Amino acid sequence: MAMRPEIRVQREDFDVTEEVRRMTNARTDVGAVVTFCGLCRDDGGSLSALELEHYPGMAEAQMRRIAEEAGERWLLSGLTAVHRFGLIRPGENIVLVVAASMHRQAAFDGANFMMDYLKTSAPFWKKEHLLSGASGSWVEAKDTDDAALRRWRGSAAD
Amino acid sequence: MKTKLVYFAWVRERIGRSDEEIEVPDGVVTVGELLNHLKARGEEYEAALQYPEAIRVAIDHEHVGHGEPLGTPREIALFPPMTGG
Numbered sequence: 001m002a003m004r005p006e007i008r009v010q011r012e013d014f015d016v017t018e019e020v021r022r023m024t025n026a027r028t029d030v031g032a033v034v035t036f037c038g039l040c041r042d043d044g045g046s047l048s049a050l051e052l053e054h055y056p057g058m059a060e061a062q063m064r065r066i067a068e069e070a071g072e073r074w075l076l077s078g079l080t081a082v083h084r085f086g087l088i089r090p091g092e093n094i095v096l097v098v099a100a101s102m103h104r105q106a107a108f109d110g111a112n113f114m115m116d117y118l119k120t121s122a123p124f125w126k127k128e129h130l131l132s133g134a135s136g137s138w139v140e141a142k143d144t145d146d147a148a149l150r151r152w153r154g155s156a157a158d
Numbered sequence: 159m160k161t162k163l164v165y166f167a168w169v170r171e172r173i174g175r176s177d178e179e180i181e182v183p184d185g186v187v188t189v190g191e192l193l194n195h196l197k198a199r200g201e202e203y204e205a206a207l208q209y210p211e212a213i214r215v216a217i218d219h220e221h222v223g224h225g226e227p228l229g230t231p232r233e234i235a236l237f238p239p240m241t242g243g
Contacts, residue, residue, distance in 0.1 A: 045199035055235060094243070118243050122243075138167055138168050
């Protein structure tokens, strides 16, 4: 049976423990669960919040395409990706990926692949809001994120 | 052809609206030609599309390159490089 990814785009926070439980509940064939949690980070002490904008419909569709590609590359028993939108304060959660498999390598790789493609091909954008009250700038895409994709190239998801 | 356009992030801010319906002229066949056509619609479009190579385009929720034909889409989205995660 093909793995069915759990994909959600939501304003509210998520509970990592609950998402892991949901994935492993009533199963005895899962030997490895890798979770990745991306948080809102304030580098210089000037950030009030990040505003996460997304393209409703395409965001979910693109995350699902990436997750299905991961499921074709690795033997995953489950893959969950949750991305938040709206105003997110420093220290709060932005994104969660949970990958489960029989063995650790597939779970690590699946989670890594999901995040690399999510960052560069899922339609989300971050805008900074500063403590000074000023609306800061849009976060710029990083070359290092594109470089991270190259290791997966061959049969790409994009 | 009447087509719905949607804009996100700084493309939306510079154009000054999040969506609109426009008439695409017959001579505009590819994604790149559409960007050039839009750029000539006024200074807010010029500001948003000044560097067309930086603009990402999706047709009916799928990424497309600038050389791709437009076809007969329900919705075309223009946005900057993505910064989620």
